Amino acid sequence: MTQRIDQTFADRKAKGQAAFVAYIMGGDPDRAASQAVLNALPEHGVDIIELGMPFTDPAADGPTIEEAGLRSLAAGTTLTTILEMASEFRKLNDTTPIIIMGYCNPVHHMGYAVFAERAKAAGIDGAIIVDLPPEEDSELREAFDVHDLALIRLATPTTDDARLPRVVAGTKGFVYYVSMTGITGAAFTQAASVTEQVAKVRKASGLPVVVGFGVKTPERAAEVAKDADGVVVGSAIVKELHENGPDAALALVKSLADATHGA
DSSP, rough: HOOOOOOOHHHHHHHHHOHHHEOOOOOOOOSSHHHHHHHHGGGOOOSEEEOOOOOOOOTTOOHHHHHHHHHHHHTTHHHHHHHHHHHHHTTOOOOSHHHHHHHHHHHHHHHHHHHHHHHHHHOOOOOEETOGGGGHHHHHHHHHHHHTTEOOOEEEETTOTTTTTHHTTTOOOOEEEOOSSSSSSSSOOOOOHHHHHHHHHHHSSSOOEEEEESSSSSHHHHHHHHTTTEEEEEEHHHHHHHHHHHHHHHHHHHHHHHHHHHH
């Protein structure tokens, strides 16, 4: 529900804080381990969860998330698995928003109307479909509108003033500002340009703006949080989970959340 997303940002804004958004790849390294991490994210400071759905050709993702997706697929994860994980999470938590993030192919294969209906039933609040541009997302957006789900779009440093209104039109929940051109996990762009771009996107959309791609450390998260309504970290968490296990990944999540919240 967009209501959960709206409430989350309102609560953080009332405290003068940015929201912390954490990405994990659903099903990595397997269903059970991924479910345990997913369930634990809110108690480690996560305000909004981005739950990745694996795909064989993740063009916008760097090697860390691409490899996580391949591990997930090897473990048998499907889009249905991702929806089931959200349902399990909702048995424990009815307040933290969950955003599915991934590529159009699995959603198209399921069918936009069916996906929207099943996502709503699973307790999903919205989706970021990174390879579905505004010119091609009307069918999915209409299906989402029926179920009060947020279709969240991406703005980038190359989104110019002429295109920005089209990008934000019909967007609900928040706008995801990609802080750099390139793939996930790459180097962060200059902070000054982020400040300017966040203000521009917020003005154009009237929505909270979260900043992601390239945020890896608590120090960087705290810096971004000064300007953004939310900070997204994905690759660093996925990498920590793979290399050092759930406890280390959740400790990193807590440090990033604390930094984002100004603790």
